[in-house]
Amino acid sequence: MKMNRRGFMKACGVVAGYAMLGVNMTKEAVAASMDFVGLRQKSVYATDADSKIYKYRKSQNNPMVKKIYDHKDGFLHEGPCGHMSHHLLHTHYVDRSARVNALKAKGYKFKI
């Protein structure tokens, strides 16, 4: 194969481009395929299924959950959604729309 002037210039351009951006772009491509968030998610499911780390996989089987809800002397002896649960573990919500509506009335634009 003979390299003509045009071909040489093109090759130079490609080499220069790779020199400037190549390393970084390759890294990006690797990152995209490995997927940062996907790696963390995968590790979570692997740990859930690892009986050396978690002996049980269902909340209702947790011995300390059984202890706290124990009908006789558990701290939450009335069971889930009982009186003590309602006092400590449940809540209520507040309508917070007024401030954003006031901003909208002033001319601010939001996505929702």
Add this chain to the structure above:
Amino acid sequence: MKKIEGVMTQTNAPSGVDPDSIFFVQVDATKCEACGTCEEVCATGAIQSINEDGIRQVVDPAACMNCGQCLVNCPFGAIYEGVSYVDEIFEKLKDPDTVVVSMPAPAVRYGLGECFGAPTGTYVGGKMHAALRQLGFDYIWDNEFTADVTIMEEGTELIQRVKEQGKKDARPLPQFTSCCPGWIKFAETFYPDLLPNLSSCKSPIGMLGPLAKTYGAHETHTPAKKIYTVSIMPCIAKKYEGMRAEMADSGFRDIDATIDTRELAYMIKTAGINFNSLPSQAPDAVLGDSTGAATIFGNSGGVMEAALRLAYEVLSGKTLKDPDIKVVRTHEGINAADVKVPGFGTVKVAVASGLSNAAKLCEEVRAGKSPYHFIEIMSCPGGCVNGGGQPLDPEIRASLFRNTVAQINKRFRARRVTA
């Protein structure tokens, strides 16, 4: 300002302040390159252009859900955190009269290792508990324990709601999950008419705070007023949640301080602890033991899967042989599934990852056209593992190409304006 794992952070530990008035994240205008990435990833549009140069700011805290996706996605490190309890926690750890307890979220243990050189997503739960002990925390409790409690409460509530349909004063379906503080503020701000659909359950940390100062105080024979609870989260919005006025059901502030995964890494490094050489340790059992159902809370679809592992057994009276319910596992977007439960029928569920997807499901519910029993919402795409308080993806700031293009664009626009 401190630099904490690559993120500028204000030393500001507010107490008794209305969290609605705080900018938990804000743009440093001197570092903003006007690339617009933050505005793209913001579901509400709270972060927007404030001048002709395209410099972005969070325009008002009322419109910001504190999810921090802008911060973790900014290629220039121009977005800083407005609240940090790190210094206060160091003081409390030194004080012999204060009993400091740690309450780390599931997702923290899948991100923390990255700050010490481990590959992305490495599970470091055992080392994390060991590090907390070395830092001087008096009790090593675990938010995963109350993730299991949340399933008991929220699963029971769902079953109650399903059974009471058609009766007078029945609570509406679908039931929305209530673990994610960005989502809760979002519903309160943009869909207040749907608040009756939200589970009345607090989040796992909302439950562990008051349990620590009641049940935990009792179990450890510690006066509740001496207990200082530290919530350790993959999340910035949890700082807002910890400061909510109503989070005081124990008779004290339920949650005294909230830090994120990056701040925990900073504390471990500042204390000179060699994280990688630590042994694997268990938390203190009574408020520390947990199951696989708790650890999957960190993924989008995880709360749903954990709740179904309970609901299946309660509704059918049978044992669920294979706990993997893979149809609800969600990487991004909206995921809907029908789950067949013997003796009950079909449980219809949906999972939304990201608040713009949540808005779509909210519109359906508002129109009375939602076919679901149960909907899980997470503000951050992929779930808490990708939370705004997690260690940064090194690729985002390493992207020389994107940075260069944005910088050129900014110069170009600046010239055009002055010309």
